[in-house]
Amino acid sequence: MKGFQQQELTSIIQIDRSSCKGCDSCKAFCPTSAITGKYGAVHSVDSEKCISCGQCLVNCPFGAPKDMVDPVDKVITKLKDGRVTVVATTAPAVRVAIGEAFGMEPGTLATEKLYGALKQAGFKLLDTNFAADQCIMEEGSELIAKIRHYVLGEAAQHHLGALPQFTSCCPAWVRYAELNYPQILDNLSSAKSPMMMAGALAKTYGAAKVWPTSPENMYVVGIMPCTAKKFEASRPEFASAATYWRKQGQAGNYPDVDTVLTTRDLARLLKKMNIDLAAVPEFTDQDNPLARYSGAGTIFGNTGGVMEAALRTAYFVITGQELAVLEFAPVRGLSGFKAASVTMKDAKTGKEVTLNVAVVHGIKENLTPVIDQVVAGKSPYQFIEVMNCPGGCVNGGGQPINPMGTSWLDKYKAMLPWS
């Protein structure tokens, strides 16, 4: 199979032949036209094109596309093995969707319940929101260094990528760019995604200072609203903790993130272990520094969230003052393409800097015009956020499907022609 590195997962999304009715719904959601098959005939996924975003899976009326990677039993075995420290890193969008699988209303924020359930299952916790805050520090510093160099004309300290800078948190978008637009890879932020930062941090800082253990005995589980994260975790370059410890004289070969559970997988795992998320005692994990996160870290799961979080910090770093109003309305909401500009006064030089930013979600509909500008070298923006799924991670391919028949009556009423 072309387009993969050694040991990467290649066929995460596959269509079940017996459930597919050939209705073409999936094709309407597939960002890469990776689904083949005539209308009425059984469809199949071309894995070389597929970016494993799972949009076909969450939108198929018949539930035909399947997530073929099922690590639930393996994770349960690790949890029951007393020698292994199992660390969960939970993405922002999981806490607002996991409740749906346990009969809670859609849109319930269930952070403490989720922490409680994970604790009962035996996980240690490194919230991905914490890593998202760290991601802003890295990615934001990178952006500011580029602006200081390219816009304000300061000398560069070390190698800098090109402007505009694209976000790199979305693994489906990263694979999409690597497959289709290799000429813009230098524009991608070199910062890892929050999940991968969490993995590297857990097995270095975490293993040394927070849960003292040997990094080899640590098992990091990403809990993600996303099927593409399963692909990302399998990329061979993500073994930086092992490299770090080898430099310190500790041999070993292990990935930064050992496996990934989607929100749906986590719901199955908890049910298998007889843990009812709706009934567990709430837990805040206050004493754990790696479970503390800012509001900026949690909005990473929404389209425009990474941008808003980055602006809050960039504004402070450049002007030396906090933003007066933190809610940045132009990048919120579901319109397909959002752009904004912020003018700031650089505290160091006294010059005015205008930062033009753009937000894209839904690669299928909205990416092409923005990326064509960048390829042509005519992009008016300095920072562009891209998320593959419409709406961002809250609508990821790993989220609960058709959640909550809150009322079967309402469901049938909705079918009446006059409703």
Place this chain on the structure above:
Amino acid sequence: MARYDYVEKAVKVSRREFLGVLGVGAAVLWTGAYVATDLVQDRTKYIKLRAKALYLDDGKAKVRQSHNNAAVADVYKNFAEKPLSPLAEDLFHTRYVDRSKLGGLS
């Protein structure tokens, strides 16, 4: 003697068949439109509910900017020095591959 010519009917569809085809066509269009709008509507409804909950989480947070997260500052103070330091580059940054050039995997 009157001459009667037998003329084949111009339209070869009976009234009954015509209504039948029309009915089936309408039903097909109606179901299709219903399924399509229903899917899209439901989808955005869930997106909006979940997104709102995340903004709620942000709104009630005591610390709302990444640079004010004291635990992150501790990681830099005790471990990674500062953003973009050599250790931070090793652990928190990555590189990308041009997949159009990657050959076949068995």
